[in-house]
Amino acid sequence: MSIISALSYLLIACGLFFFTAGTVGLLRFPDVFSRLHALTKADNLGLGLVVFGAILRQSELTVILKLILIWLLVLIASATTCYLVAESARRNPDVKESRNDAV
Amino acid sequence: MSTSLIYALTGIVIAGLGLFHYLSQRNILRKILAGNFIGTGIFLFLVSSAARQVDGPIDPVPHALVLTGIVVAVSATALLLALVCRYHDETGSLTFDEENDE
Amino acid sequence: MLFDWLSFDLLLAIALIALAVAALRARDLFKGIVIFMLFGLLVAIAWVRVHAPDLALAEAAIGSGITGALFLGALSRIERKKKSTAPARLENPVGGSTSGAWTVLLTIVLTVQLALAVLRGWGYSDGLADEALSRIDESGVINPVTAVILNFRAYDTLLEIGVLLLAALGVYAIGEGPTVRNLQRTSRSEVLETFVHLLTPMIVLTAGYLVWVGYKEPGGAFQAGALLGGAGVVLLLSGRELPVHAARPGVRIVLGGGFLVFLLAGLAVMQDRAFLEYPRASAKYIILIIELACTVSIGAILTVLFAGCANLLTTPSEEEGT
Incomplete structure (x- = not known):
């Protein structure tokens, strides 16, 4: 029991590390594409680890399935939004992050 | 300091910040955004007050009020935004200041 | 316990206030709105911390989703209008604010008084x-x-559902701007199409589930309606033609259905009871029927509200005419 508990903490801690790395990438990387890269890669893996860490603390099957479903949905959603943001950035290269049109 | 008290005070501070910007911004869109912060701050305060007794029962009435309040707030925001867009269509302005409309 | 929850609450509270300041003071309104959506997401966590999971569900869909979409829709409409009326007067860089000393004083006094009262x-x-x-x-x-x-x-x-309906009517009454082009229909991309195909049924399913569990667990008409509204916004943004115009058949019935069913249910029990005083035996079913009708109406109303803000209310035929 305690081994499973320790493993779950370990997984969650690893997940948080990936979240942190992704956030640092988002803040520090120079342009849209590398930021997206850092964010989506790190967050998908980070969330996956956190979800699996949480699954280890659950005994009910329905809750476990819900957790996996959440992870899958986030994977799909983040892949799609990443694609959309990248596509829009590719099409409008002049719209950089400094949109200071002061509305 | 109990958990609910922290959030109640946070809500009050956020509502205060919202109020200040609501009064001081001239751009109407920014005023509406500030209004949303006032609303969220007050919601936070109300719901925290529902759990103010540490081990007591949780009052469902503020929860119900705020739940419907959130939905009503978003519809009011939408109506305001539609009005502002139309106002901008007609006047080209995003403020109510007379001197900018010459 | 490994984590000290109290310090988590403090951190979250500080983050909320910092985000509020950042959103309100952002020079670029676009950034302010994005930060506002982030703020909504954290508020959803705050609801869980004050034992209000019902609110967390609604806030996650509305505070961090629909409200932000409304603002961004209105903002992009205004920016496009500015561009289309070419040089136009470049408005005073409206980061400008009039913060008289009295504003500061009033706000501080009010906030401190409230805090002391609490x-x-x-x-x-x-x-x-x-x-x-x-x-x-x-x-x-x-x-x-x-x-x-x-x-x-x-x-x-009942009256709040009425308010929602009134807001939708108001948006219809305000109508379309005369010269504004429509939101650029995103060129159909396979990725977005697949995503929407996958997502929409999931959202409808989840909304149905939320209504159903609402009688015993967090959930109910408002949360489910907010989800449906979010689905409507996603569909509109992906370039789908949704029947949002009031002239389309059935739209008025869907918008007003929740209010109507609620009202009729209230009246139906009046034979030997007061208005809306359900008989104990059938209360559960009456509530479920009302909730189902309200869910659909709330979802439809939120979709219409977004369409109104983003200038998507025109029917295709009108669009061709302009």
Whole structure:
């Protein structure tokens, strides 16, 4: 029991590390594409680890399935939004992050 | 300091910040955004007050009020935004200041 | 316990205030709106921390989703209009604000007074909790929040659905700007198409689930309606033609259906009871029917509201005409 508990903490801690790395990438990387890269890669893996860490603390099957479903949905959603943001950035290269049109 | 008290005070501070910007911004869109912060701050305060007794029962009435309040707030925001867009269509302005409309 | 929850609450509170400041002071309104959406997401966590999972569900869909979409829709409409009327007067860079000393003073006094009032009166009474919780058996549902919304204070909720309907009518009445082009229909991309195909049924399913569990667990018409509204916004943004114009057949019935069913249910029990006083035996089913109708209406109303803000209300035929 305690081994499973320790493993779950370990997984969650690893997940948080990936979240942190992704956030640092988002803040520090120079342009849209590398930021997206850092964010989506790190967050998908980070969330996956956190979800699996949480699954280890659950005994009910329905809750476990819900957790996996959440992870899958986030994977799909983040892949799609990443694609959309990248596509829009590719099409409008002049719209950089400094949109200071002061509305 | 109990958990609910922290959030109640946070809500009050956020509502205060919202109020200040609501009064001081001239751009109407920014005023509406500030209004949303006032609303969220007050919601936070109300719901925290529902759990103010540490081990007591949780009052469902503020929860119900705020739940419907959130939905009503978003519809009011939408109506305001539609009005502002139309106002901008007609006047080209995003403020109510007379001197900018010459 | 490995984590000290109290310090988590403090961190979250500080983050909320910092985000509020950042959103309100952002020079670029676009950034302000994005930060506002982030703020909504954190508020959803705050709701869980004050034992309000019902609110967390609604806030996650509305505070961090629909409200932001409304603002961004309105903003992009205004920016496009500015570009189309070419040089136009470049408006005063409206980061400008008029912060007189009295504004600062008024706000500080009000905030401090409120905070003091809270600190003084905290923990004295338990409000209506006992009254509501002791009569939960009579409501027909188990989730106390649902009981309050749809039974104990159903009259309020009926009028609130009415307010939503009025807002939609208002958006219709304000109508379309004369010269604005429509939101650029995103060129159909396979990725987005697949995503929407996958997502929409999931959202509808989840909304149905939320209505169903609402009688005993967090969930109900408002949360499910917010989800449906979010689905509507995604569909509109992906370039789908949704029948949002009031002239389209059925739209008025869908928009007004929740209010109508609610009202009729209230009247139907009036033979030997007061308005909206459901008989105990059938209360559960009456509430479920009302909630289903309201869910669909709330979802449709939110979709129409977004369409109104983003200038998507025109029917395709009108669009070709302009």
